Amino acid sequence: MRIACLQPRILENRKKCYKHIEVLLKSLLEKYNKCDLICLPERWIPFYDKIEDNLQQRRGDDYSFIQNLAEEYSINLLSGGIWEKRHSIEKPFITCYFFNNKGEEIGNQDKIHLYTFESKYFQRGNNLNLFKLNNYYFAILICFDMAFYEIPRLAIENGADLLLSPTQISELGLYNWKVYLQARALENRIPVIACNTLATMHNKKFLGNSKIISFIKDSITPSILHIIEAPLNKDGFIYDDIDLDFPKKIRQIRLNEKIDKDLIKVNKIN
Numbered sequence: 001m002r003i004a005c006l007q008p009r010i011l012e013n014r015k016k017c018y019k020h021i022e023v024l025l026k027s028l029l030e031k032y033n034k035c036d037l038i039c040l041p042e043r044w045i046p047f048y049d050k051i052e053d054n055l056q057q058r059r060g061d062d063y064s065f066i067q068n069l070a071e072e073y074s075i076n077l078l079s080g081g082i083w084e085k086r087h088s089i090e091k092p093f094i095t096c097y098f099f100n101n102k103g104e105e106i107g108n109q110d111k112i113h114l115y116t117f118e119s120k121y122f123q124r125g126n127n128l129n130l131f132k133l134n135n136y137y138f139a140i141l142i143c144f145d146m147a148f149y150e151i152p153r154l155a156i157e158n159g160a161d162l163l164l165s166p167t168q169i170s171e172l173g174l175y176n177w178k179v180y181l182q183a184r185a186l187e188n189r190i191p192v193i194a195c196n197t198l199a200t201m202h203n204k205k206f207l208g209n210s211k212i213i214s215f216i217k218d219s220i221t222p223s224i225l226h227i228i229e230a231p232l233n234k235d236g237f238i239y240d241d242i243d244l245d246f247p248k249k250i251r252q253i254r255l256n257e258k259i260d261k262d263l264i265k266v267n268k269i270n
Contacts, residue, residue, distance in 0.1 A: 040080030071103025
């Protein structure tokens, strides 16, 4: 599957962000005119001081912008994180939409694990969705969802072939983030695509460094990662043509090696 991450820089207002993203998308498609799926970072619009100013009604302007890009450029596109209010639900959600190359909404994934302040303002998701593309299934794990092994493992146990993660990781968290991503890839033998925010917001730097993590074919023991990284503190994109069949083979081996935790007795010895 041919995968790409767009890494736009967050500019002063939505209009400029929209234009910047479209320019990057055009550059990506000029260089790689056949792309199966493109992912945006968790945040790609400005952050306003009042939480309310960051919220949109369901399927608002940000949704429509991404939907129109998918249709106009005939691409399958993940929206990154959109903060949206929903009718009859008190708190808003952080959600990522999946649009097909006709601009049709296939579905969305709500963020399940809310990070620090997010739990005060947002409603967490309680469903994990798997989306089918080119006879493969992928899951969308928004940022903090990748820090816990349970959700990625649940995805692969239900048939996921690929994990995609729109993220918003600050400069101080980059090292831990890279460890999490590689661990999730290795422990599940599954490719991981993580697209990070690029901005300076509230005195925090978000440096991008998006990643496409896959496996070197035919290396089973040990399995060896192949990692493509976007530059630090620079807008742009990364692309790779990922083999999803070989990881499926080594993933089955790994799952067969796993011992059911209920078969292990834990003793406390004083």
